[in-house]
Amino acid sequence: MNFPDHLRYAKSHEWFDPNTGRVGISEHAQSELGDVVYLDFAAEVGEAIDAGATLGTVESVKTVSDIYAPVAGELVACNDAIQDSPELVNTDPYGDGWLFQLKATAGLADSLMDAAAYRAHIGVA
Numbered sequence: 408m409n410f411p412d413h414l415r416y417a418k419s420h421e422w423f424d425p426n427t428g429r430v431g432i433s434e435h436a437q438s439e440l441g442d443v444v445y446l447d448f449a450a451e452v453g454e455a456i457d458a459g460a461t462l463g464t465v466e467s468v469k470t471v472s473d474i475y476a477p478v479a480g481e482l483v484a485c486n487d488a489i490q491d492s493p494e495l496v497n498t499d500p501y502g503d504g505w506l507f508q509l510k511a512t513a514g515l516a517d518s519l520m521d522a523a524a525y526r527a528h529i530g531v532a
Contacts, residue, residue, distance in 0.1 A: 415519035417477040429505040440467035443496040484508035
């Protein structure tokens with residue numbers, strides 16, 4: 408599995424890019440979910456978000472799961488392309504399959520795991 412080193416990871420399997428503010432779900436999470444068929448965005452652009460707040464839900468052929476904010480900040484964008492093509496979460500989870508973009512509160516990304524710690528968290532060598 409692929410876990411880019413420049414990203415930070417939450418225990419709830421969301422990734423955060425400290426350079427762009429983008430948020431998505433990890434390759435591990437999307438593989439556990441199976442084929443993603445629908446995403447529902449609960450938060451709105453411009454909204455102040457607390458770390459751990461529910462940003463929306465992802466529905467797959469297996470289950471429905473919440474998507475949590477890995478850091479606090481302001482929601483500045485939602486990936487509208489994902490609404491029409493939810494399969495991007497499966498095919499490109501770290502690229503076109505991103506879900507949200509946050510203007511994070513400074514320093515909060517430091518509380519997230521790096522790729523090595525995330526691999527250990529999910530039991531992947």
